[in-house]
Amino acid sequence: MRKTDTIPAPLLKTLKNIRPSQFREVDQVASDLHQKFFExxxxxxxxxxxxxxxxxxxxxxxxxxxxxxxxxxxxxxxKYLKTDEDGDYVFQSMPCPFLQKDNLCRIYSVRPQACREYPHTNQVGFLKNLNIHSLNYPLCPAVKFVMSELFKKYET
Known part of the structure; x- marks a missing residue:
């Protein structure tokens, strides 16, 4: 990961400092931002x-x-899987063996649950999953958008 792709410290600090009483509101705002982005x-x-x-x-x-x-x-x-250091089943190598040259998924209708839920920005518990969003931030434009917009809304 390039240093320029890491989450800016002020953004992360702002999101970590949101009060628990605001968690539901943040979930709704994040879900709305997710929807807006994917339009x-x-x-x-x-x-x-x-x-x-x-x-x-x-x-x-x-x-x-x-x-x-x-x-x-x-x-x-x-043929496709291995067990990672956490004991989880993952693909042996990346890119995904089912990703085709046109970026379509060969197994889209039966893709893994984690793929169906990605990038997790519209799920309950947004702030409890900051570590996941931090991993996805450098790669996913949706995560960058949602987190940046949340920062604008909640920065103090």
Whole structure:
């Protein structure tokens, strides 16, 4: 990660200092900003998440994708997955093995839950997930937008 891509310290400090009594409000504002951003942004034009961030796959994800690909779960695991240092199932390498040259997902209808929920900016608990947003900030324009707009709204 380039230094210029890290979250500016004042932004992070402002978000960390928001009072718990404002958490629900922040969740709603973040969700609204998420919606606003995606009214004009097409993820397919970017796909940075698919090129460099690997999702954590659940057992359900693995079963559903395996069935879709008409593979045994054990064969799917051997071909595509590994266990990371946290004990989570992740892809053996990036970019995602299902990302096509046109940035479309070959398994879109059965993509992992983590991919469905990405970039997590419209979910309850926005401020409790600052560490996740911090990891996504350098890569995802939506995360940058939502966090920057929250900073403008809540800076003191």
């Amino acid at each position: 004009t942004f097409d993820c397919i034009s970017c796909a940075k998440c698919c090129k460099s961030l690997g999702p954590r796959l659940t057992n359900r994800d693995i079963r559903v994708i395996s069935v879709s690909l008409r593979m045994k779960t054990s064969d799917f695991f051997a």
